Amino acid sequence: MAAEPTILEMRSITKEFPGVKALDRVSLVVKAGEIHSICGENGAGKSTLMKVLSGVYPYGTYQGEIVYQGEVSRFRDIRSSEAVGIAIIHQELALIPELSITENIFIGNEPRRFGTINWIEAKRRAIELLARVGLNDDPDTQIKNIGVGKQQLVEIAKALNKSVKLLILDEPTAALNETESQHLLDLIRGLKSRGIASIMISHKLNEIEQVSDSITIIRDGKTIETIDVKADGVDEDRIIRGMVGRVLENRFPDRTPHIGDVFFEVKNWTVQHPLTADRLVVKNSSFTVRRGEVVGFAGLMGAGRTELAMSIFGRSYGTFVSGQVFKDGKEIQLRNVSEAIDNGIAYVSEDRKALGLNLLDDIKRSIVSAKLAKISKADVVDRVKEHAAAEQYRKSLRIKTPSVDEGVNKLSGGNQQKVVLAKWMFTDPDLLILDEPTRGIDVGAKTEIYGIIRDLAAQGKAVIMISSELPELLGVSDRIYTIFEGTITNDIPIDRADPETLMKSMTSAKKKVTQP
Amino acid sequence: MSSATPPPPSTRTASAPAKKSGGFRDLGKMFGGSTGTGRQVGILGALVVIIILFEILTNGLTLDPINLINLVNQNAYVLILAIGMVMVIIAGHIDLSVGSIAAFVGIVVATAMVSWHFPPPVAILVGLLLGAVIGAWQGFWVAYVGVPAFIVTLAGMLIFRGANQFFGNSNTVTTPDSFNFIGQGSIPDFGPNTNYSNGTLILGLLVVLGLIWQEIRQRRTQTLMGADKAPVWVSVVKLVILVVVAGGATILFASGRIGTSYPISGIILGVLVLIYSFVTRNTTFGRHIYAVGGNWHAAELSGVKIKRINFFVMMNMSVLASVAGMIGVARAGASGPGDGTGWELDAIAAVFIGGAAVAGGIGTIVGSIIGGLVIAVLNNGLQLLGVSNDRVQIIKGLVLLLAVGIDVYSKRQGRPSLIGLFTRNRRAPSGDGPVNAPLDRPSVSPTDSAEESARPQSTMPN
Numbered sequence: 001m002a003a004e005p006t007i008l009e010m011r012s013i014t015k016e017f018p019g020v021k022a023l024d025r026v027s028l029v030v031k032a033g034e035i036h037s038i039c040g041e042n043g044a045g046k047s048t049l050m051k052v053l054s055g056v057y058p059y060g061t062y063q064g065e066i067v068y069q070g071e072v073s074r075f076r077d078i079r080s081s082e083a084v085g086i087a088i089i090h091q092e093l094a095l096i097p098e099l100s101i102t103e104n105i106f107i108g109n110e111p112r113r114f115g116t117i118n119w120i121e122a123k124r125r126a127i128e129l130l131a132r133v134g135l136n137d138d139p140d141t142q143i144k145n146i147g148v149g150k151q152q153l154v155e156i157a158k159a160l161n162k163s164v165k166l167l168i169l170d171e172p173t174a175a176l177n178e179t180e181s182q183h184l185l186d187l188i189r190g191l192k193s194r195g196i197a198s199i200m201i202s203h204k205l206n207e208i209e210q211v212s213d214s215i216t217i218i219r220d221g222k223t224i225e226t227i228d229v230k231a232d233g234v235d236e237d238r239i240i241r242g243m244v245g246r247v248l249e250n251r252f253p254d255r256t257p258h259i260g261d262v263f264f265e266v267k268n269w270t271v272q273h274p275l276t277a278d279r280l281v282v283k284n285s286s287f288t289v290r291r292g293e294v295v296g297f298a299g300l301m302g303a304g305r306t307e308l309a310m311s312i313f314g315r316s317y318g319t320f321v322s323g324q325v326f327k328d329g330k331e332i333q334l335r336n337v338s339e340a341i342d343n344g345i346a347y348v349s350e351d352r353k354a355l356g357l358n359l360l361d362d363i364k365r366s367i368v369s370a371k372l373a374k375i376s377k378a379d380v381v382d383r384v385k386e387h388a389a390a391e392q393y394r395k396s397l398r399i400k401t402p403s404v405d406e407g408v409n410k411l412s413g414g415n416q417q418k419v420v421l422a423k424w425m426f427t428d429p430d431l432l433i434l435d436e437p438t439r440g441i442d443v444g445a446k447t448e449i450y451g452i453i454r455d456l457a458a459q460g461k462a463v464i465m466i467s468s469e470l471p472e473l474l475g476v477s478d479r480i481y482t483i484f485e486g487t488i489t490n491d492i493p494i495d496r497a498d499p500e501t502l503m504k505s506m507t508s509a510k511k512k513v514t515q516p
Numbered sequence: 517m518s519s520a521t522p523p524p525p526s527t528r529t530a531s532a533p534a535k536k537s538g539g540f541r542d543l544g545k546m547f548g549g550s551t552g553t554g555r556q557v558g559i560l561g562a563l564v565v566i567i568i569l570f571e572i573l574t575n576g577l578t579l580d581p582i583n584l585i586n587l588v589n590q591n592a593y594v595l596i597l598a599i600g601m602v603m604v605i606i607a608g609h610i611d612l613s614v615g616s617i618a619a620f621v622g623i624v625v626a627t628a629m630v631s632w633h634f635p636p637p638v639a640i641l642v643g644l645l646l647g648a649v650i651g652a653w654q655g656f657w658v659a660y661v662g663v664p665a666f667i668v669t670l671a672g673m674l675i676f677r678g679a680n681q682f683f684g685n686s687n688t689v690t691t692p693d694s695f696n697f698i699g700q701g702s703i704p705d706f707g708p709n710t711n712y713s714n715g716t717l718i719l720g721l722l723v724v725l726g727l728i729w730q731e732i733r734q735r736r737t738q739t740l741m742g743a744d745k746a747p748v749w750v751s752v753v754k755l756v757i758l759v760v761v762a763g764g765a766t767i768l769f770a771s772g773r774i775g776t777s778y779p780i781s782g783i784i785l786g787v788l789v790l791i792y793s794f795v796t797r798n799t800t801f802g803r804h805i806y807a808v809g810g811n812w813h814a815a816e817l818s819g820v821k822i823k824r825i826n827f828f829v830m831m832n833m834s835v836l837a838s839v840a841g842m843i844g845v846a847r848a849g850a851s852g853p854g855d856g857t858g859w860e861l862d863a864i865a866a867v868f869i870g871g872a873a874v875a876g877g878i879g880t881i882v883g884s885i886i887g888g889l890v891i892a893v894l895n896n897g898l899q900l901l902g903v904s905n906d907r908v909q910i911i912k913g914l915v916l917l918l919a920v921g922i923d924v925y926s927k928r929q930g931r932p933s934l935i936g937l938f939t940r941n942r943r944a945p946s947g948d949g950p951v952n953a954p955l956d957r958p959s960v961s962p963t964d965s966a967e968e969s970a971r972p973q974s975t976m977p978n
Contacts, residue, residue: 316817338819347817355817358810360877369807370818372800379800387741423818 007032007166007197008053013064015048015057022048024221025064030166030214033195035188037208040218041243041300041468046201049218050168053199054088055081069165085165089155091174097144102126104143105158129157133187148276149180156187167191167198173207174302177279185211203300205507209234217242237500240507244470244499252447252475253454259478260291262329263462264431269323271311281307281318283486289431289462294453296477297466298502304486305466306350309433313347314340327430341370344430348420350439350466356420357408364390364404366419371427393422397452414445421452432456433464438472450476470499482506559870559886562919566890570897577900578893581772584765585702585779589847591892592781593618593840595885597863598870599792600836602884605867606796607829608809608876609658609665613672614863615856617834618841620676621646625842626689626851636695640842647838650676651831659826668830673860681853688852691845698784699846702777712770713777720766727758781843788836793881805829809876865912866891869919890915 008030015023023045030036040046051057053066055075066073068084075081078088095104102123111121126139133153137146143154152172159167169188173181188198189211202208208215217224217239224242227234265288273279281304289295299305310317312325314337325332327343334340340347349355357366367390368375375385390404397418401411408419417437424432434453438446453476457463467473473480480497482490482505490505570578577583597614604611625643628634634642650672657668703715710717731751738745769778796802804825807815816822840859845851870887872879891912898908 313817314819336819337817338821341819349817354811355813358807358814358877360810361806365803369803369815372803376800380798381800381803383798384737384740391742 004031004034006030007069009067010049010053011065011067013049013052013062013066015045015052015062022221023052023062026218026221026223028216028223029226030197030199033192033197034213035192035198035200035211037212037215038199038201038218039203039205039208039215039239039243041470044218044243045221046218047170048221050088050170050199050201053081054078054086054168082162085163086168087159087162087164087166088168089152089159089170089172091171093148093151093155095143095151095154098142100140100142101130101137101146101154101157102139104154105129105139105161107158109162125161126157129160130154132160133157134183147180149176149184152176152180152184153187156191164196167196169198169200171201171203171302173202173204181207203302203507205236205239208239209236215239219243236504240500240503244503252472253451255294255454255457255476255478257292257294257457257478258460259293260460262288263291263327264289265326265329266312267324267326269308269312270321271307271317271323272319272321274318277319280321281486282311285323285483285486285488287481287488287491289464291462292457292460293478294457294463294465294476296473296480297464297483298470298473298480299466299483299506301468303483303506305483306435307486308483309347309435309464309466312340313337313345313433316347341427341429344428345433346370346424346427346429346431347433348424348435348437350436352413352416352420356423357416359409360407362405362407363394363399363401363411363419366408367393367404367422367426370423374426374428389426390422393418393425397422398448412441412445414441414448417441417445417449418452421449425456429461431462431464433466435466436468437465438467438469446472470502473502474499484508559883559890559919563886563890563893566893566897570893570900574897574900578897579768581768581770582776583896583900584768585772585776587892587896588782588785589700589779590896591888592779592785593844593847594859594862594866594892595785595888596788596836596840596843597859598866598884598888599788599881600833601860601863602867602870602872602879602881603792603796603805603829604665604833605864605872605874606809606876606879607805607826608812609826609830610864611654611665611669611830611833611837612860613654613669613676614833614837614840615859616673616676616680617647617650617837618844618856618859619680619851619853620650620683620841621838622841622845622851622855623680623684623689623853625695626691626845627684629692629695630689636692639695640698643838643842644835647835647841648831650838651834652827654834655827655830658830659823665830680855684851684853686853688850690850693849696846696849698780699843700849701780703780703783705775705777712767713772714770716766716770716777719778719783720762720770723762723766724759727762728755731755781847784839784843788839789881789885796881801825801828806877809878811877862891863888865916869916871923887919890919 006029008028010026010028012025012027013023014021014025026045026049028036028038028049038046038049048057052062053075055077058076059074066075068086073081073084081088096107099107102119105126106117106122110117111125112118113121123139130136130139130153133156135150135153135157137150143151146154156167167188172184172188176184185207188200191198200208200211212229212234214229215227215234217227219242227238265286267286269282269285270280271282273281285308287295297305297308307317311320312334314334316337325334332343334343334345353359358369361369364386368381368386372381375382375389387404393399394401394404399411399415399418399422401415408416411419421434421437437453438449441449450472453463453465457478465473465476474494474497477497478494480492480494480502481488482492482502484506489508490501492501492505567578597618601611601614621643624646625639628639628642629636654665654668654672657663658665703713703719705713705715707714731754735745735751796805804815804820807818807820808822808825812822841856844855844859848855866888867879867884868874868887869890870879870883870885872884894912894915895908898911903911
């Protein structure tokens with residue numbers, strides 16, 4: 001089939017945010033009726049590209065053009081892209097939990113009769129649509145009473161109702177179990193046979209291999225290549241190389257680790273999803289951290305890294321199922337955050353604005369906020385000591401501010417991150433868990449943060465660094481664990497670690513399958 | 517500040533800290549502290565303007581000693597409520613039940629003295645205890661069950677209003693004079709005849725000494741911190757102004773009719789303001805209230821026991837409501853079924869005029885007191901001018917709307933708020949860095965059941 005018609009061509013799309021080029025002349029060609037996968041690391045620009053396509057970022061906020069069904073399209077919003085048959089199904093489903101399946105399918109698009117909603121017609125069509133997606137639940141069931149897998153199918157039914165021609169699925173199987181995933185992939189293939197094209201964003205290479213006709217790899221906001229599966233076949237190594245292959249800059253501090261004995265040990269850690277009881281987000285994970293060691297945690301988004309860290313940090317995520325934590329060989333109890341802090345554990349959140357800082361507060365109060373007792377006598381805060389402590393960190397971490405009395409909301413991202421680091425260093429921790437410590441900060445600040453991390457290790461602290469950026473993990477860690485679907489899949493010493501090895505363990509459980 | 521084109525948000529916030537000294541900033545330092553000072557200065561300015569305005573309009577009746585003493589007596593209990601209310605609002609809640617609680621405690625205390633012949637001090641203790649028990653009840657629902665405070669206290673408003681009428685059979689109980697002292701009395705006279713109330717003069721002297729001591733202490737702390745101090749002249753000017761105001765007020769209060777002087781309820785109010793200002797500003801408990809209201813996720817992940825904070829904040833409010841209720845009864849000399857009606861709204865209005873944020877995390881005791889005084893002076897001045905109550909209510913409503921409206925508007929413009937002109941504005945929501953715009957948002961947030969209870973709770977077992 002030499003002259004396959006194309007349904008979509010995105011030409012040289014460039015999208016800039018203040019200070020960041022999220023997409024840099026990205027091109028994407030989707031043929032009619034094919035399944036086209038998009039691969040890339042976290043933050044590579046996949047989601048941004050799909051938002052441009054679906055009109056979330058309207059015409060005029062990006063450069064380049066979108067040719068859809070042979071015409072240049074200028075979508076003003078999601079409605080205008082939906083009108084021509086483009087439907088996007090987001091990772092976070094956009095269904096209304098309190099409404100029924102029927103009501104959700106027809107919301108904003110209700111069949112009418114004499115000005116009122118024709119529920120009989122709606123229900124008849126709902127049953128029809130549900131049959132097409134292979135869901136045999138009662139269409140009157142409330143959305144909140146069906147699982148995520150079925151909700152995904154309702155979303156697709158909703159798209160089918162709008163006579164979709166191009167379906168975009170953002171990480172459709174991230175929240176699904178094996179059977180549900182398989183059903184969904186079968187359904188996408190079924191849609192293909194009816195001439196509906198799909199764009200699928202996924203981190204799971206095995207699924208991509210299974211269903212894709214073409215694969216486009218995006219890295220750092222640029223198209224790396226498009227693989228035609230029929231012609232070239234799929235080569236996992238090629239995809240991985242495309243996803244991670246970037247020049248490592250020399251922006252990491254030298255390391256001369258003095259690694260001591262095993263300090264912290266976590267055994268058989270298992271955690272349930274907070275809302276869905278039968279879903280395990282962390283499965284039977286065990287790991288150790290030594291004194292003076294920086295241990296990297298590599299995993300793709302949704303792999304369960306943050307969930308693992310937060311559940312250890314005083315059970316601040318999910319429902320604890322089982323597992324033990326040992327410090328210096330002795331088991332410790334971490335039932336809430338204060339117990340974790342008292343046991344010398346610090347957790348620097350990946351989301352400093354939502355979880356790390358009170359943005360209404362000033363720098364000095366933020367720095368001392370996790371261990372006020374240290375500068376208080378009889379519960380009265382000693383403001384002189386508070387100021388002195390804040391000043392000390394301002395100098396040692398080089399927080400750029402005229403005064404520690406300034407509000408943290410006035411600081412740049414990098415300096416805010418330093419305040420969060422200071423806040424946790426102030427608690428005198430033995431183990432620091434740093435979750436994406438360099439997210440959203442500029443390169444210079446990143447280098448400084450790496451320096452701080454190595455300094456902490458040099459002082460004999462144990463450090464866990466969770467990161468989505470492989471170069472950073474390789475540049476700072478002494479040892480790296482990989483996580484996939486809530487399970488630790490590999491434990492790789494730094495001298496044997498390279499991006500390809502890591503990515504392999506991050507995208508499949510092949511190496512060390514430990515299913516409970 | 518009045519330039520035609522406001523600068524973009526980022527430069528605006530960045531430029532604020534740049535000008536560190538001189539002129540306005542030094543004047544700003546006059547009022548010390550860093551937290552929300554600007555708003556307090558602004559609202560204080562508004563208060564001064566209103567007082568001067570009414571002083572002129574009423575031909576000097578406003579600052580007449582008798583009127584001033586009345587003003588304090590009439591408003592002490594609402595201001596006491598405002599102390600508790602601002603803490604509740606900082607923590608991100610609201611309390612609608614305080615008027616009903618005040619009324620219920622009032623009737624119980626009155627009955628205890630009249631029917632059960634409790635001596636007033638014992639009856640007052642019973643009242644405080646009852647307030648604590650009611651507070652524990654409401655705190656339990658808010659903090660541990662997770663029912664939003666709006667609902668819990670709306671229920672409380674009905675429950676305790678009903679309890680007041682049930683307990684007192686909707687009758688009015690007259691209270692003994694020995695009790696009424698806390699609501700009607702003033703500092704007793706003693707010593708040589710100076711044509712002034714000696715007690716009030718001594719009180720005024722104590723206040724002046726306290727102000728001087730406070731300023732010296734603050735400068736000493738700043739030296740210890742190595743922080744940049746305001747020049748000495750600023751401190752001196754500030755002290756002179758404060759001492760003149762305090763001294764003038766003392767003379768006014770002390771020069772009233774024979775037998776009148778500064779009211780007891782005003783002294784209770786003053787003591788409570790001192791204690792609670794200290795608690796909110798200097799104790800770990802106070803810090804935790806701000807932390808919970810500012811970002812309860814972050815507070816929880818910093819080891820703050822959110823439930824406990826919410827519990828005590830709600831409980832404290834009810835205790836203060838019982839104090840206010842007893843003072844209210846003592847002032848009227850009787851407890852009745854309609855006591856405390858609408859008090860909660862006066863207290864809430866005071867807190868918001870005083871610069872607290874609806875979303876929580878921002879507010880001060882002193883600001884709320886000033887806010888309450890704005891309403892009080894407005895109320896009083898309009899009454900002196902013979903404006904009827906219907907129109908007074910309309911004006912009060914408009915003032916509340918205007919004060920908060922100006923504030924919200926200025927904040928959205930990124931300008932220092934009108935009522936916070938002197939120093940930087942603490943809450944500039946525009947200061948967000950643009951850096952992480954394109955990054956995926958993290959999908960994980962804490963899910964401990966200690967959810968902050970004013971927000972809907974999705975993980976509640978049901």
